[in-house]
Amino acid sequence: MQLIMPGKRKFRDAWINEDFQSWLKPVEGNPERASCRICHKELNAELTCIKRHNTSKTHLQNERAIDLGQLELEGNQIDSSTPIGVSTATILLACFIAENNLPFTTADKLVDLMKRMFPDSAIAQGLFMKRTKCTDVIRTMGKTVTNSLIKKLRTNKFSVIMDESTDVSTTKSCAVIVRFYDSHEQKITTAMLDLINVYDSNNAQGSTGENLYALLINTLTILYIPLLYLGAELHSLFQTESLKNRDMVQDVKYRCRQFCISVCVAVRKRFDLDNPLWEMVSFLSVSKALDYRSRIAMPSLQDLIKLVPRINAEDSQKLDDEWRSLDFVSVPDEIRHEKNIEEFYKGLGNLKDDEGHVMFSALSNFALHILSLPTSNADAERVFSKLNFIKTKLRNSLQLPSIIALIAVSEEVQRYGGCVQ
Structure with a gap:
């Protein structure tokens, strides 16, 4: 009986269209061998060997190194002057997925789609990111x-x-x-x-x-x-x-009235409406801060400073002096007519005198911290x-x-x- 040995397998182009298209290529002149563009390594043209190499530790490490720009993919020379590299593209793609509340599984097909859409792009061909890497x-x-x-x-x-x-x-x-x-x-x-x-x-x-x-x-x-x-x-x-539950009543009007009373009582309990802080803070508005008639009612910030001692960590006298000096400084029109109170105090904090000294740094810092209270x-x-x-x-x-x-x-x-x- 004659024993017939099976012939060696040859490279199949169909493998390139599967999960190995990003790195697998045939070896010219030798159909029995395949080559990895990432690891620069030849292997037998057998599907088992190709799958084993695709999940090997060395291949995965080199694949990650390419994403980070530490290795170069064979056949795709990435220009070092390119403003957006593979690593930047990876970050931008992850940001896009997070910003738009997309599933991590989007990366599985989106990256392959980009490779098909931009076959002449070295960055797109060098991009490797599935759901696991996207999560990381x-x-x-x-x-x-x-x-x-x-x-x-x-x-x-x-x-x-x-x-x-x-x-x-x-x-x-x-x-x-x-x-x-x-x-x-x-x-x-x-x-x-x-x-x-x-x-x-x-x-x-x-x-x-x-x-x-x-x-x-x-x-x-x-x-x-x-x-x-x-x-x-x-x-x-x-x-x-929590507010206590009230008994259900049949009369709708009575229930609506009781609801309004409950709301008013709850607001009254939770907020000290008699607290002078609310009225004093209103003087920091753009219209009142630059109106000399409104400032007559609050010529000093000392009372407000006492109510929020933790916010004012700087010299309280300096803060009060800056508040008083608003009457004697010509504030530029672009700042004076600013309707956004945050932008107003940011501009006021950058205002300098003729010698280049910032004039309202303490007042600007104090007001912006007041505005940051929730x-x-x-x-x-x-x-x-x-x-x-x-x-x-x-x-x-x-x-x-x-x-x-x-x-x-x-x-x-x-x-x-x-x-x-």
Whole structure:
């Protein structure tokens, strides 16, 4: 009996149209061999060998190195002068997915589509990102954004807004929102600091006032954010009791009347409407700050400074002198006619005298910090709206770290006008 040995397999062009099109190519003159454009390595033209190489540790490391611009893909010479490289394209694509609340699985087909759309682009051909890598990239960017925010909170006065909600997977989360004046960006910033699982494995107390307060303090402590600006008033806010339920009545008019009374009583309880702070702060408006007739009623800021001692960390006399000197300084028309109060005080803070000295730095800083005080929980509600867009019925298995990263990256991208900018 004659034993017939099977012949060696030859390279098939169909393999290039499968999952290996980004790196696999035939070896000229030898149909029994295949070549990897990433690892610059030849292998047997067998599907088993090709699949094994596609999942090998060396190949995956080289693939990641190409994404980071540390290696060059054979046959695609990337010009070093190109303003957007592979790594930048990867980041922009991840930002686009986060900004538009798209699933991570979008990256699986979108990258391959871009390769087909732009076959002459070295950057598009060098782009490799599936759902796993997209998740890692967004989480890394999310941590970077959050760390940048934490550094600013360590050196800036800030206010805290907290609210809780339940998402589509019945997970109760508490959003920690911070609002502060960013002196570096010269604007009032509102950002999400953290999204906490109220009922995690280490916490079974639920959404009581004491527990939410403990979660906040624990978050700030872990992030090494000083608690200097948290006082008795904020503690009391977390201990506020819910409004008591009223008996159902048959008369609709009576119920409407009782509802209005309940609202008025609740507002009266929650807000000290007789607090002189509200009237004094109104004098910081553009119309009153530059009107000498309005300033007669408040010639000095000393009474307002006493009500917010933590905001005024500078020399109170200097602040008061700058307030008084507004009557004697010719404010430029572009600042005087500015209707946006934030832009008004930013312009006032940059105003210099004939010798080049800034004239209203203390007043500008004080007013912008006053404006950064939160007046409602609308910012927390916006976070929950984003959460509902991100964690849908089809994406109910998303983990909290991914959600936090998606929201953080989305906020940062939108803060600069979108990923296109």
